[in-house]
Amino acid sequence: xxxxxxxxxxxxxxxxxxxxxxxxxxxxxxxxxxxxxxxxxxxxxxxxxxxxxxxxxxxxxxxxxxxxxxxxxxxxxxxxxxxxxxxxxxxxxxxxxxxxxxxxxxxxxxxxxxxxxxxxxxxxxxxxxxxxxxxxxxxxxxxxxxxxxxxxxxxxxxxxxxxxxxxxxxxxxxxxxxxxxxxxxxxxxxxxxxxxxxxxxxxxxxxxxxxxxxxxxxxxxxxxxxxxxxxxxxxxxxxxxxxxxxxxxxxxxxxxx
Amino acid sequence: xxxxxxxxxxxxxxxxxxxxxxxxxxxxxxxxxxxxxxxxxxxxxxxxxxxxxxxxxxxxxxxxxxxxxxxxxxxxxxxxxxxxxxxxxxxxxxxxxxxxxxxxxxxxxxxxxxxxxxxxxxxxxxxxxxxxxxxxxxxxxxxxxxxxxxxxxxxxxxxxxxxxxxxxxxxxxxxxxxxxxxxxxxxxxxxxxxxxxxxxxxxxxxxxxxxxxxxxxxxxxxxxxxxxxxxxxxxxxxxxxxxxxxxxxxxxxxxx
Numbered sequence: 001x002x003x004x005x006x007x008x009x010x011x012x013x014x015x016x017x018x019x020x021x022x023x024x025x026x027x028x029x030x031x032x033x034x035x036x037x038x039x040x041x042x043x044x045x046x047x048x049x050x051x052x053x054x055x056x057x058x059x060x061x062x063x064x065x066x067x068x069x070x071x072x073x074x075x076x077x078x079x080x081x082x083x084x085x086x087x088x089x090x091x092x093x094x095x096x097x098x099x100x101x102x103x104x105x106x107x108x109x110x111x112x113x114x115x116x117x118x119x120x121x122x123x124x125x126x127x128x129x130x131x132x133x134x135x136x137x138x139x140x141x142x143x144x145x146x147x148x149x150x151x152x153x154x155x156x157x158x159x160x161x162x163x164x165x166x167x168x169x170x171x172x173x174x175x176x177x178x179x180x181x182x183x184x185x186x187x188x189x190x191x192x193x194x195x196x197x198x199x200x201x202x203x204x205x206x207x208x209x210x211x212x213x214x215x216x217x218x219x220x221x222x223x224x225x226x227x228x229x230x231x232x233x234x235x236x237x238x239x240x241x242x243x244x245x246x247x248x249x250x251x252x253x254x255x256x257x
Numbered sequence: 258x259x260x261x262x263x264x265x266x267x268x269x270x271x272x273x274x275x276x277x278x279x280x281x282x283x284x285x286x287x288x289x290x291x292x293x294x295x296x297x298x299x300x301x302x303x304x305x306x307x308x309x310x311x312x313x314x315x316x317x318x319x320x321x322x323x324x325x326x327x328x329x330x331x332x333x334x335x336x337x338x339x340x341x342x343x344x345x346x347x348x349x350x351x352x353x354x355x356x357x358x359x360x361x362x363x364x365x366x367x368x369x370x371x372x373x374x375x376x377x378x379x380x381x382x383x384x385x386x387x388x389x390x391x392x393x394x395x396x397x398x399x400x401x402x403x404x405x406x407x408x409x410x411x412x413x414x415x416x417x418x419x420x421x422x423x424x425x426x427x428x429x430x431x432x433x434x435x436x437x438x439x440x441x442x443x444x445x446x447x448x449x450x451x452x453x454x455x456x457x458x459x460x461x462x463x464x465x466x467x468x469x470x471x472x473x474x475x476x477x478x479x480x481x482x483x484x485x486x487x488x489x490x491x492x493x494x495x496x497x498x499x500x501x502x503x504x505x506x507x508x509x510x511x512x513x
Contacts (some may be wrong), residue, residue, distance in 0.1 A: 014431055022260060091442075113440040120386040124378060143261050164260050171261075180379040184446060191442075 022163045023249045025051030028088060029190040032174065042082035045073055047092075049083060052192050053092045055101045061105040064093060104191075108252050111195045112245055118188045119241040121181050122169065123234050126220070128176030133224045137175050141224070144168040145217050152210040158167060161198050162205070165213060195248050201249035214239060261392055267287055274351045287313040287425050287455075291432070291448040292352065292375050296500045302335055307345035316455050317421075322367045326355065366453075370509050373457045377502055380450050384431070387438040388494060392487045393454035407475050414468040423468055424458040430475065462511065463503030470500065 006094045027047035031039060040048065049069065052058045084101050087093040095101045106109075129137075148164035151157040166189050173185040199205060220233045263389075288309045289301070301309065311331070314320040328342045335342075347364045349355040357363040391399075406426055413423040428451050435447040463467060474497040481490040 006416045028262060085347070114441050117383070117440065117442050118385055119381050121379075140261070147260050160260065167260060178375050178378055180375055181382065182452075186378070193404075253291070 018218050019159050021055070021159050024051070025163060025193060026054055026092075026190065028167075029170075029186050032170075032186055040067065041075065041079045042086060045069065045075070045080060045083035046086040048073075048086055049168050050090070050092055050190075053087070054190075054197075055091055056194065056197075058103045059196065060103050062103055064101045064103060066101070070101065076131070097167065106198070106252070108196055108249055111192070111248055111252065112186050114192050114195070115241055115245045115248070118185065118192065119238055121185050121188070121235055122173070122241070124178060124181045125169070125173040125176040125185065125228055126234050126237060128178055128181075129172050130224060130227065131177055132175045133227075138221070138225060142169070142219055143216075145221060149214055149216070152214050153207060155207070158205060159197070161210060162193075165198075166193075168217060198242075199248040199251040202254050204247045204251050213240065215231060258420060259483055288316065288452070289451045290429075292348070294445060295458045296450050302341075303335075304341040304344045306335075307331065307335065308348045311345060312352070312354060312452060315349075316452060316459070318367050318456075322365050322456075323408065324365045326365065328362070335348045345446070353453050354449075368456055368509075370506055373454075373505055373509065375448060376454055376457070377498065378424050378453065380447070381498060382451075383435065383443050383446055384494065385491075386440065386444055388491060389487045390438055391434050392482050392485055392490045395437060395482060399433075399484060402433060403430055403475075403479050403482075405508070406433070407472065410468075410472055410475065414472055415464070415465055416471070417463070420463055423460050423471075424462050425455065426453060427462075427471055428458065444451070457505050457509075458501070461501060463508065467504060471497070 024047070026034070027050070029038075030046060049058070049064070058064060063254060064084065066077050066080045066084070067085075070077045071143070073080070078225055084093055084095060088101075090097050092104055093101050094104050143166055144164065148168055151160045151164060168222060170182075170186055170189055172224060173182040176182065189193075216233070220234075222228075223230055223233060263344055270379065289305075292308055292312060311320070311326065311478055327331070328339045328346065331342045332339045346357070350357060350363070354366060355363045355365050356455065406429060410426050413419045413426065421508060432447055432451055436444045438444065462471065474493060477493055481493060
């Protein structure tokens with residue numbers, strides 16, 4: 001494995017920072033299907049620190065001090081350490097015994113690996129959903145799709161768009177009959193958010209592209225409702241993800257803006 | 258703006274297997290190899306040693322599916338405090354061999370036909386990404402490694418008492434291919450998955466005939482790789498997967 005060059009840090013005050021942001025992006029993936037009331041102390045800390053990493057409030061590759069977090073949250077180091085382990089498992093931080101903990105760096109190679117795997121697993125999800133396409137699940141699908149469509153035309157709501165779009169895919173994943181595939185896709189979604197946001201900041205997510213994605217999901221929903229063949233959609237999704245790899249790669253190479 | 262939450266389906270409740278199944282002896286180091294993603298560390302922390310031991314007990318069914326794991330009794334057995342035991346159990350939770358209900362004691366995850374099919378489907382998806390790249394890009398040194406594994410499998414194939422070692426080496430070949438893919442996300446997912454699947458393979462591939470068939474497939478797979486023939490390689494992978502699934506499911510039914 002060759003070490004890919006690290007992606008250059010995002011310049012402060014970039015376009016993405018001024019946009020309205022959805023809340024609980026990290027937590028919704030770290031603790032799928034669990035109510036906030038049931039989070040343990042380490043989980044609450046993981047949710048908060050995870051969110052900061054996704055926002056690049058904690059920059060990729062930068063150190064995360066246990067002690068400072070313990071002080072900030074008013075807890076001992078134990079729960080902070082457990083929180084960092086949760087985030088390590090989710091791939092958002094890397095813990096090295098001597099060097100301490102850092103927010104996982106962003107690299108182009110890592111981005112490619114994540115999306116290639118997402119592509120392969122999404123196929124299983126798309127093909128598995130029809131067996132679980134109850135009227136109730138189809139209604140949920142429609143709700144997710146409507147949420148995505150409602151923001152698809154508005155450049156100012158682009159962070160809500162990516163979140164809604166991602167949640168729709170995760171909804172399919174969590175109803176495809178394979179909990180492992182669902183779990184892995186959820187983790188990969190979490191790991192890809194920083195890359196996706198970099199691509200947004202570089203202006204690579206256009207309304208045309210968003211319409212194409214909406215059309216894809218509309219077609220998929222119709223296929224599920226009519227119980228028709230999903231293979232054309234598997235093929236289309238593969239193409240969409242490939243395009244995403246290309247454009248995100250370009251965004252990463254652009255570096256600071 | 259309020260987005261719909263990500264919801265989850267109730268995990269399919271597979272029928273657990275109650276009866277114990279005898280396993281032939283295992284090869285030393287197989288658990289550490291997978292727990293630590295292909296590196297067999299020379300020294301292990303106390304936590305890691307506990308994790309390896311519990312893993313072996315689970316895979317070899319000395320701890321039964323569904324059985325409770327009491328931290329205190331393990332701590333007593335090793336003469337250590339409970340802290341490294343609970344850390345070890347946390348590591349095993351990530352591998353899927355152990356689960357714990359919130360704030361309750363840990364237990365060995367159950368095995369079932371539904372669970373097995375899910376694991377296999379997941380791994381097939383991972384391998385579906387890995388195999389074509391391997392066939393196209395591997396080197397002759399990679400083939401040599403696979404041939405060495407194959408040779409070792411041939412030595413083991415005739416001996417029923419070494420059936421577990423046989424499936425373990427077969428599984429290692431797959432892990433090797435996955436590690437060579439250069440996709441760390443896939444490599445990381447494969448090892449714990451492999452530990453879970455070993456629990457099933459060990460009861461599925463039990464006759465010399467089954468093992469000879471597997472040997473034939475592996476030999477073909479190496480030949481197709483050498484010919485850079487992705488299509489035949491993938492067809493063979495699907496065919497052998499289907500056969501192994503059928504064998505394991507039959508064994509699970511017989512044991513139920």
